[in-house]
Each structure stands twice: as C-alpha cells, then as structure tokens.
Amino acid sequence: MKHPSDILDLILFIVALIAIWYSISNFNSVKRILIGRPMRTAELNATHNKLLWFIALPILAADLYSSVSYGPESGITELIGLGSEAKWYIIPITISTILLLAILIVSYIMGILAYPNGGGAYAIAKDNYKQQWVSLIASSSLLVDYILTVAVSVSAALEAVSSAYPVVSPYETVLAILCVFILLVVNLRGVAESAKIFAWPTIGFMLCMLLLIGAGFFHEFRYGFVQASTPPFGTVPKGLSTLLLLKAFSSACSALTGIETISNSVPIFRAPQQKNAIKTYIALGIVTSITLLGFSFHLYVQGISPNEHNTMLSQITAIYFGHGILYQMIIWFTFVVLILAANSTFTGFSQLAAIVAGDGFLPRGFTNRGDRLGYSNGIIALAATASLLIIAFQAHTNALIPLYAIGVFLSFSIAQFGLMKRWQRIKGPHWKVKLGVNTFGGIITSIVAIIFAVTKFTSGAWIVIIVIPTIIMFSIAIQRHYRTISNELKIDVSKTHPETNKILTMVLVSGVHRVVNNTLSFAMSISQDELIAVYVGFDDDAIHNMEEKWTEWGTPCRLVSLKSKYRSVLEPLSRLVHVIEEKEDFNGLIQIVIPQFIPKKWWHNLLHNQTALLLRFWLLRHKDVVITTVPYHLKK
C-alpha cells in the first residue's frame, strides 16, 4: 500500500465484488432497475417505439456523420509525402467523395423502395442471388462491421477525451468497457428511450460543425480567400501516380462508413416508413455534403497539415476559436457522437442478426424479443464481442479501421449488383436509369473495395479473408443443422403415436435421512414396474454401514450397493446403467431419481457437493436415461 492509488484500486475491487454479489442475489430487481418493466408483445406495434424521421435522423446519422471529422484528413494524409503542393487535392478528392455519397444515397433510396422491410444489403442480395453465399458475404461483413464499429468508435471516443485530459489515459480500457455496458443497458431498455436520450447531442455536433464552417467563411471574407498559408492550387506535384490518387480517394471514403444504417432500419420509422426513411437520407446527405465540402475547403485555405498528436479538426478549430469553450464543445461532441455511432449499430446489428437467424443462418435465439421487445440476444452478443475486442486491443483499435471500411464497401457492392439484377428482372418505370445508376455505383464501390483490399492488405485487410469466410462456413453449417433436425423430428400424425414402455426406476440414496425418505416417497408413487435404490460407497465400511441401516429401516425397496475405487459416483453408476441396458430381457427405459438440496440462500449451494448437478449433466449427455430431480427445500 505504498501509493494511495493502490488503496483506491483495492476499494474499487471490493466495491465491485459487493456489487457482483448483490446483483447475483437480487438478479431480478437489479434487472428491473436497469432495463425497466417487461413489455407485452401487444405493445410492439404501438407508435411510441417507432421514430419520427427528424428524431431518427440524429440517431441513425451518428455513424456516418462522426466519420466526417476524420475522412478528409485520412485522404490528404496519403498524399502528404508529395509536399505542400499536393494539398489542394483535398478539394477534388472531397468532391469525388460527395459524388460517391450522392450515388450511394440514390442507390440506397432505391433499395428502400424495393425492400421496405429493412435488412439492407442482405435483404437485397437474398432476393436477387440464387447463391446463398453471396447474401452471406453481405450479412457477415455487415455483422463484423457492426462489431468493429462499436469497438473502434468507443475506443476512439475515449482516445479523443484522453488526448484532451491525459489523466484519463490509464483507465481507457475500463472506461471503454463501461461505455459499452451503458450502451448495452440503454439498448436493452428499448429504441424509443435511447432516442429520447441520444437525439440532441448529434444535432449539437452538427450545429458545431456548421458553425465552424460559417466561422471559416467569415474569416475568409475578412482576410481573403487566398491567405498567406494557402498552398498553390492546381499544381501537379512530382511522383503523383493514379494508384496514389486512388489510395487517397479510398481513404477519404472512410467518411462514408455508416451510410447503410438507415436502409437497414426502415422498420423503426413511424409510418409512412419508406417516405420518412427517404426524407432522412436526403436530409443527411445534404448536411454531410455541406460539412465535408466546407470543412475541406477551409482546411485547404488554412493549409493545415496532418499531425499525429493533433487532428486537423482540432487545429482548424483552434485557429478560429482558440482553445476556449467552443474547442471544448467540439472535443466533447466528438466524444458523444462517436459513442452514438456505436449506439446506432446496436439496433442495426440486432435487427440484421434477427433477420439472418430467421433464415436459419444464425442461432435462432437472435430472433427472440427480450423483456423490452428489442432483440436482446443480438444486443448482448454485440456488446460482448465488442468488449472482447476492446480488451484484446487494450482500447487501441485504430488498427481495425481499415478492416471495417473493406467490409462496408464489400456489402455496398453486393447491394448495388443485387439491385442491378433486380431492375433487369422486374424492369418497371425508368428501369434503365435505375439500372445505370446502380451499375455505375456498383462499379465504383467495387473499385473502392478492391483498392482498400490491395492497399491495406498488409495493414490487416488479410484478416477479413479469414474472418468472413469462417462466419459464412459457420452460417452454412448452422442452416444444415437446423434442416437436419427439422427432418429428423417430423412425424406422420396418423402413424406415430405415444407408446407406453417398461420403466426401471433407480433412486440414488446417500444414507437414511429425510431427503432420502422424501425422494423414495415420490419414486414409490410413480413406479409401476421395477424400483431399486442405489448406494455408492467409497469403502467397504461405508457400504456395510449403509446396508445395515437399510435393513433397520425395514428395506423399503431393494438396495444395490456399488463400490467406487476412484471416489466418483458417476463411474459405478454409469457401469450399472450399462449392465442393465445390455441385459437380454431388458427392453424398457431407465429412470434415475436424484434428490437435490435447495438451500434458502444461493451461496449455501457452495456448501453442498453438487454431485446431483454433475450426474444429471453427464448422464443426460452420454446415456439414454430419464433424469428426475426431486427437490428438498431446506427450511433454514
């Protein structure tokens, strides 16, 4: 205890232990406090869980809009090796990004028109490709992307705060896990409530960014559009290659990750759902374009250079506003918006997982609605995997950014080509225009995806080549499993009917006492056929003793004593089951009746050997026997 922080750690440790103990002891009430009262299925279609479009906008926008702060910077960083002369490329690159954004939004709007039930790339692919694996590429890259988004956004949010407040730095991992836990709780409570809590900060961040852009123009009207620090425009620096330009463009495209959120979330909009979702897309596209373009333009005018320890956003804010309250607001809004980016993916992940699980490609548990009608298992799975990533990478997840951009553009491309096939098949009004748009979009997004994969291969893109096929393999195995079982369980109701069997009942006894009396009473009440009591002793004395007591008790039924050389009840019991099953004249079923103590307090379980539990587990797994547990509720 040399340092006060040791004592603090110890106190925190003890508090954590007490909290865990309390939560286990009072699981239901703690759950009620955190999650809220359970809701009826009938409440599902009530409007209060559905969102107005201008409330959905900030919630679903956080993922896309938060990347605005680093997109242009990522792009220009690729070219900075060429010197100051290359800085003007930030403007054409940003314009290309915005064009791509426009194309993507138009494509996604058509996706919404075609598939109003959400599911985005997965729904589109499923409908247009006969090959399952194409839609599984879309779903698994999106699911992985969501997990990465949570890990990356939360870690980046904490890095933002800790670069402003270094005191936070050693606690980044713990605080990141805490943030994920809070997001988990909020999302288990339900979408509507998370909206009410979380709608305003994103609007605040948007206003801050727009204010920053306005301040930029004000600054430029005052000091001129070409200032002392403005680099030359239109020069072609030495060493510029097409590959380098494409690399810069693809990096800048990291500003577009998160655009699919709205199309995946159509069902959470208030009616008319499609119209409202489209409104949201258009509004978001306009705000994002203005922000990207204005921001890039000012970055060019001020000739800002990338700096590892100071983001370009932070640099330009400091030029216009100094390090005062507006700077603080932008730092904290960045934090909040990154957390919200993580938040918006909870809805997306759990709904996509439910759809994919409904098709039998993921465990069926993902389709279950929890107490608050959200897909709790998906929400919990997302929080758990993201937390694992955060722990494994100690909250330094920047390295994962290339991974998630590649997944996004992969699913973009699949969606576009899927829509292409749809227009060719269904046609309809203006189908050639739509086909053209999606073909163009598909080609562009494929190129971006390929460039990402090639240029970032050694930076971690190779992981995608391992993870996505693994998930697809599992998905196919899962579906096969469900199909096999469904076939196995099918019966012909006119032919197959329940048939009675001979039952041999074995009661496990450990002595002569009230629990044994209780268990034996039950067994004698049900057994019509054969009933034996089985005693397992560790040595001859114990067995002799037991047999004497049994006789003294008047031999309520036949007692079979088994000796266990290895101090295990399981081994002699399973030998006995085997012997009986092998008997020629035995063609019935074995039922093993096991008594179980139920203490008043849960921790009292630690004081009793959990042999019954282990036995039940092992016997059910390895033998074809029926296990009956007769509880004995201790009075004290």
Next chain:
Amino acid sequence: MKHPSDILDLILFIVALIAIWYSISNFNSVKRILIGRPMRTAELNATHNKLLWFIALPILAADLYSSVSYGPESGITELIGLGSEAKWYIIPITISTILLLAILIVSYIMGILAYPNGGGAYAIAKDNYKQQWVSLIASSSLLVDYILTVAVSVSAALEAVSSAYPVVSPYETVLAILCVFILLVVNLRGVAESAKIFAWPTIGFMLCMLLLIGAGFFHEFRYGFVQASTPPFGTVPKGLSTLLLLKAFSSACSALTGIETISNSVPIFRAPQQKNAIKTYIALGIVTSITLLGFSFHLYVQGISPNEHNTMLSQITAIYFGHGILYQMIIWFTFVVLILAANSTFTGFSQLAAIVAGDGFLPRGFTNRGDRLGYSNGIIALAATASLLIIAFQAHTNALIPLYAIGVFLSFSIAQFGLMKRWQRIKGPHWKVKLGVNTFGGIITSIVAIIFAVTKFTSGAWIVIIVIPTIIMFSIAIQRHYRTISNELKIDVSKTHPETNKILTMVLVSGVHRVVNNTLSFAMSISQDELIAVYVGFDDDAIHNMEEKWTEWGTPCRLVSLKSKYRSVLEPLSRLVHVIEEKEDFNGLIQIVIPQFIPKKWWHNLLHNQTALLLRFWLLRHKDVVITTVPYHLKK
C-alpha cells in the same frame, strides 16, 4: 496493425481461443494429459506419495529460505534514515532474528511431538482452547497467509526476472497467472511428482548462497575484515529509539515467514514421520542461520546501502562475482525459489482447508480427494484466489507483504500459547522447561505481531482487521448451517417411512413432433394418476394452430394451452402450478416433464433455446415440484 506486436497479440488471442475451444471439446483427454490417470483410494497409503526427509527439506524449505534474500534488507532499511552509523545494527538484529528462529523451531518441534497429524497452529489451538474462535483465528490467518504467499512469491519472482530482463515487464501479470496455472497442474498431479521436479533448484539456491558467503570470507581474508567501506561498529546514532529498533527487528522477522510449513506437513513425510520432520527442522534451521548471519556480516563489512532498484543481494553478488554467470544464477535461482515458495503452500493450504472443512467450518468439498488423491478443491481454490489477487494488483504485490507477516505471527502466537496450556494440563517429562520455552516464544511472537500491527497499520495491516474476522464469521455461519441441516434431516427409522402420494404429471409440449412423442411416451408409462400436456403460445394464432394439430393427432391426453403476453414460458407455467396448488382438493405432488435436446456436438447447444435448463433451474428453486428431464439424443 501498425506494429508487429499488434499482430502478435492477435495471433496469441486466436491461439488462446482455439486452445479454449479444444479444451472444452476434449475436456477429459486434456485433463488426463495435464493431471495424469486417476488413482485409486487404495493407493493413498502407498509409500511413493510420502517423502524422504532430505527431499522434503528443499520442498518445504522454499517458503522460509526464499525470505532470507530480503529479511536482513527489510530490517536495516528501517534504520537507514539515521545514516551510515546505524548500519552495524544489521548484525545484532540478524542475531536476534536467528535467536527467534531457534526458539520457533524448538517450539514447533514440540508441536510436532504433541500433534503428529499436522494442522500446525490450528490443530494446537483446537486441542487447547474451548473457544472456537481462537482456532478459527489461527486457521483463517494461515489460509489468508497461504493465498498471499502464492500471490506475493509469484509476483516477486517475475519482478526479479523483469528487473534483469526489462522486456518481460509488460507481460508480468499474464506470466504470473501462467506460473500459478503451472503450479496448479503440478499440484493436481500430486505431491510426490512435484517433489521430483522441484527438489533440486532449492538445493541449488542454498549452495549459491553458501558459495556467496564463502566468497565473502575469502574476500575478507584477502582484503581484511575492516575495509575502506566498512562503517563504524558500536556507535549509537542520534535519534535511535526503542520503537525504531523494534520496528527494524520486526521487519527483519519477515525472513521467518514460512517456518510453519514443515509442522503442517508432517503427514507427507515417510515413516517415522515425527523424527524425519524434526530432522528436517534442525537441518533447515542450521542452514538458514548460517546463511542469515554470514550474509548480514558481509553486508556490514561491505557497507551496502539499500537501493530501490537493486537489491542488497544483487549488490553484494556484483562485488564478489561481477555480472557474470554467478550473478545470473543467483537471479534465476531467486526466481525459482520464489516459485517454489508458492508451490510449497499448495500442499499446506489444501491440507489445512481439508482439516478445517472436516470440522465443518469450511465447505465440505475441501475434504474431497481428486483423481490424484490431492485435495483438488483446495488446490484449485488457492490458485483461483491468488490469481484474482495478482490480477487486481497487476502483479505488484509488494504492498501485501506486511499483511502476510502479521498473519504468520498471529498464528505463531496462538500455537505457542496453546502449547503452554497443554504443558500445564498434561505435564509429562521436562514439562516446566517446555512450558518456559513456549511462554518465552509466545511472548516474543506476540510482541512481534503487535509491533507489526501497530507500525504497519496504515500500510495495510488494517485489512487484516477486516478480512480475518469476516472469514471467522463465515466459518461460524457455515458450521451453524451444517448443524441445522443435519438436525433437520435426521429421522427416526422406526417411525418415518416413505409414503406414496397422488402425482399430477404435466408434460411441456412445443408442437407435434418426434421429441414430444418421445416425452409423452415416457410420461404415459409412469403416470398412474392425472396427466396433462401444457402448451405455451405467444399469440392466439399459435395456440389455435396447436390445438388443431393436437386434435388431428387424436388427443393423446388433455391439452392445456396458456398464452404468454411477455414471451416467457416460465411466467404462465408458474401461474398454472400456483393455481393447481391452491385447489382445495389437491393434496398430491406436481411433476413437470420437460423434453431436452441433446445434440451430438456441444456447440450445437448454442443453436437451441435453453428454455428447459432455465425452467428446471427456476422451478426447482421456487416451487415444490419434481422435474423430470427426458432426453432426446439427436442423431446428427
């Protein structure tokens, strides 16, 4: 993936996941490889698990002998504020420590003579005090002490290595946990085998220390016993107080922790057990005394000062041998001996826990012998709690050293006063001498304990005041629980006999398929009284469908349909149970028959809702119903 270490971390992470998966899938074979074949109870008394005294010596000595390296240093560090003039006090302080060691060894030898079955302080206290709490103080302080020893020794071992090889530093916690895991496996394999592996390094460390002392004398014969760096002898520095001297003495006494290991482990010696244990004590006392005195003397002659980043052992080794191979050997032997100190406590902890549990003060599971005849639960509990401490303190456990010294001296004192009472009661040959020795020893160890408690109170000794009484409280609660149950379960064999009851059997059905057919077949085979099928539907359509199918199937028994508004099977079912129990004319027992899928591969469980498991758990806990599980083994 900017740094290669990220990729390394990722690869390690994936390897760990695969290893965990493999271990779960093949639990039994992995267990066999790690632990070895199970052993018969009859093998318990075979000699090969009992130790020859000179093999027991290094194993049981590690705990005591490893503290030699830091004992004198701790003592003199307390006085160093008084300047170089105080350095000669290291010699009288070490002499006092050795006298105390001699007293303790003599006392413990008498303890062995009186109580040959081990248990040390606890056995002595239990036999001589009517008050349970006195022996519980001894047992709980020893148990806590063992846990701390493992955490502190393993952490210190890794700190030793990482100060020589800084590259290890960031992995200290993980490597410490790994060391504990290796110790766990080795101890689960059994004592004899750990002896064969672990006897030699401690002997090596002893030889190194003796070589160091020899080299010191050689050095002094050559350069004189009073060298340029030798501080003055016999001066009384300004500011020296009795309290300060006592504090220094008590710190130096940390060299004596671990002395109780032998007396607790008498049963592991080969016959004649007492004689061999005493031989070991005497041999260990002589070696330790020589080492302590020689080491301190050379430290004084060379005028070594304590240095935070360089232990005095390391400093003096460098003077005699430089930083060559002997220096490396001493570093690595320190590492190994500290790991062995942790190892020796595994035997001590599990045997003490078994004895205390046998008296009903700890969960009875501690008395079970595992596959290899060791008390596995105690071994596992020790490894788990020590690992938790290591994680909570991030392998920086120096702060815990004062805690464990106080526990040790507390139990020393209880043992001594217990022996005092014994001599007064039993008398026997030379009882007055023995009484005198133990009285003197008891007074000295109490003083040391009190000085520890007072001088280290703010450094963490206060924790002992929380932890030990908490354990005692739990121990007493546990014993009370066992007694209550034992009374509750007792029956009069002549009066109480099993009685048959009316049984209402409910079969949970989820549709009409093979599993339901199978379950119903069993239920119809056993039910003599009433049988109903219960279906829980989430909406009216589902219920209507089910009822139609049931009729189509020919209504094998009455079907009760329940609607669940909250999408839970539990709630309507427990309502139904309640309604039946409240019925006036019902005075029987309810049996609920639940089908359970058993897939071929364990991970397939993730693909099926574990409703059956949750239901069984909840109903057994909260209702007085019998639960029968009918397994359905999937063929694929």
